[in-house]
Amino acid sequence: MTETPDPLHLAEYTPMASAALTDAERWPGLSVVGAARLAAASTHPAAPVWRHRVGHRLTGAEQEAARSQLPLAGWLERHLAVARSLPAYRRHRGPLETLTDFPLVTRQNLVDDIGGFVPLDADYGRMLHGTSSGSTGAALVMPDDPDELARGFHWLRDLIAGLTGGWEPDPARFAVAQVVWQRQAFTYVSVAPGFGESLVARVNLHPGEWAAEDQRAFLRDADPQVISGHPTSLEHLLDLREVVRPIAIISSAMALSATLRADLERTFDCPVLDVYGLHETRPVAVSTDGGPFLVADRRVHVEVLGSDGLSLPEGEIGEIVVTAGENAFLPLVRYRTGDTGRLVRVDGRPAIDALEGREATVFTTPAGALIPSVDLTQHLQDAGARGWSVEQAADGSVVATIAGGDADAVAARLGAMLARDVTVRRVDTIAGLGDGKPRRYRSSVTT
């Protein structure tokens, strides 16, 4: 009997189609015990189909080095000196003395000329292929830095250790399970760098990819200490409450609603970290309590700019622009994130408040008053929605689709705020909103 080919199957997800290295290159110096542990997980009877095989690529010495973050004293000056030598700035007219002399860099600039943003003395052999599909525009191929990826793991380790009283390797447990919920996804099992050879895995909770009973059997055995994902996949983690017992949960890539954060915290009785960052910039800031996002103690600098491109004072909402110096292959200066927020101080440290993905959308009332999307966010969250899409048509009419939550309350509150009837449709899950970020606003009304 021949199987009908799946018209939506993507060749790159064919198991091991992208494998190019030996295990010794993926995990240099992996011990016999570590290799046996990896093999056992790889062949676990309830394991998902592993579609990929990737390692941290680091020697023992490199893993050890990655346990400490890079020193911060004077980094920005040195970073700007590196940036001045980039081919991308060769044709820049005018000074490049201080940070604000540098022109803003857009995602499209990187798409058009990624090589121009890589230092000439880069160690080409260590660069890794990274891709970011983004929510708009063309896919971006950029160099990843294996040292930075490992340091990023240890940055999370330190944060979680601070919140939980300690996070040490446990040979009986996976260090991290990254969960996704997609029709097709790369899945793999690997080894954490410089963390007792604990295992990490990326698994796809989509039932079409991995049977529910197998998910439960595998994750029960893996018993991951930390689970990471984005809101769409973490929502499905709630169904696995009897199976996993994480010491912390990391949400990233998309905005986490207060409702889903509270559900996760209550269900798993553990801290939930919401990490803000872009593939291009690496992690920028983190919120551990649903409040403002504290800018990471790493080589990252955040500005908030007005529509005129000038820096705004603390407290004013504008576009978040990030200078990022962790990825040795992509030293970015003044990268436009397309996200908005305002800079505030939390215990004297810079933080981002009122963070909204992509451009801030403005809605209007019949009388012409402007209502920023951030105001709607508060009410949508308060009404228990885990995700939503709110659209205002050119004629002013507003339609909201919410994932979970109280549709009547949303209709009443948004209706009151916008002084017009709001049609609300409720779906059960964030996935029911369709592809894209789970907090979306669109307004066709011109202001």
Next chain:
Amino acid sequence: MADEELFGAWLDQELDLDAAWNGLEPGPTVDEVMARISTTPSWFLDDSVDVVALAGDVLDESGGPVVAAARKAAATAKVAARQGVAVVLWLVSSQELAGRLSTDLRLDRLDRALLAMSLRLAAVVEPQRWVEEAERREEAARTLLLWCGQCPGGESEQNARAILSRLDSAARGEALERARRDREHRSEIRRRLEQARAREAATRYSPE
């Protein structure tokens, strides 16, 4: 300051400078060509001139490769490239309008000469300066003759090589070298990122 984008467009043509010195035939003198360059009508350098159409007008039906070369130069959307094409076309058309040179310019290599002038030389010396400055005019005349496959009248090839090399100032050479290095770097980055070793990527611990 070199126009690296323009020079990059030249490098994309993959034309070999050393090979250009092969098979030279006798040409007009440098002085003759310089004199002709200095009389380039100002309207030839005007922004409104469509150099692709001009190439079609100046050359007969055999001028297809030259028109194609003019189109490549025009595609850079650079004023310097367009003006470089215009000066070369003036040199060709002037043989009808202002009298023949002692030896005709070779038309069989004119397409390459057009690219060398409009992309390579125009990237480092704006064509307006070919017209206005004697030393730059000499460089333009010698560059044109070289890429037309002609040795300057009354000179040995050795002599012609030495003089053209001297005119290529160190500073400009440096700028071009940097442009070349940047270009190679960009293409190397693209190549490396697509290699299987890089594409295998590395373990990640949270989504972005």
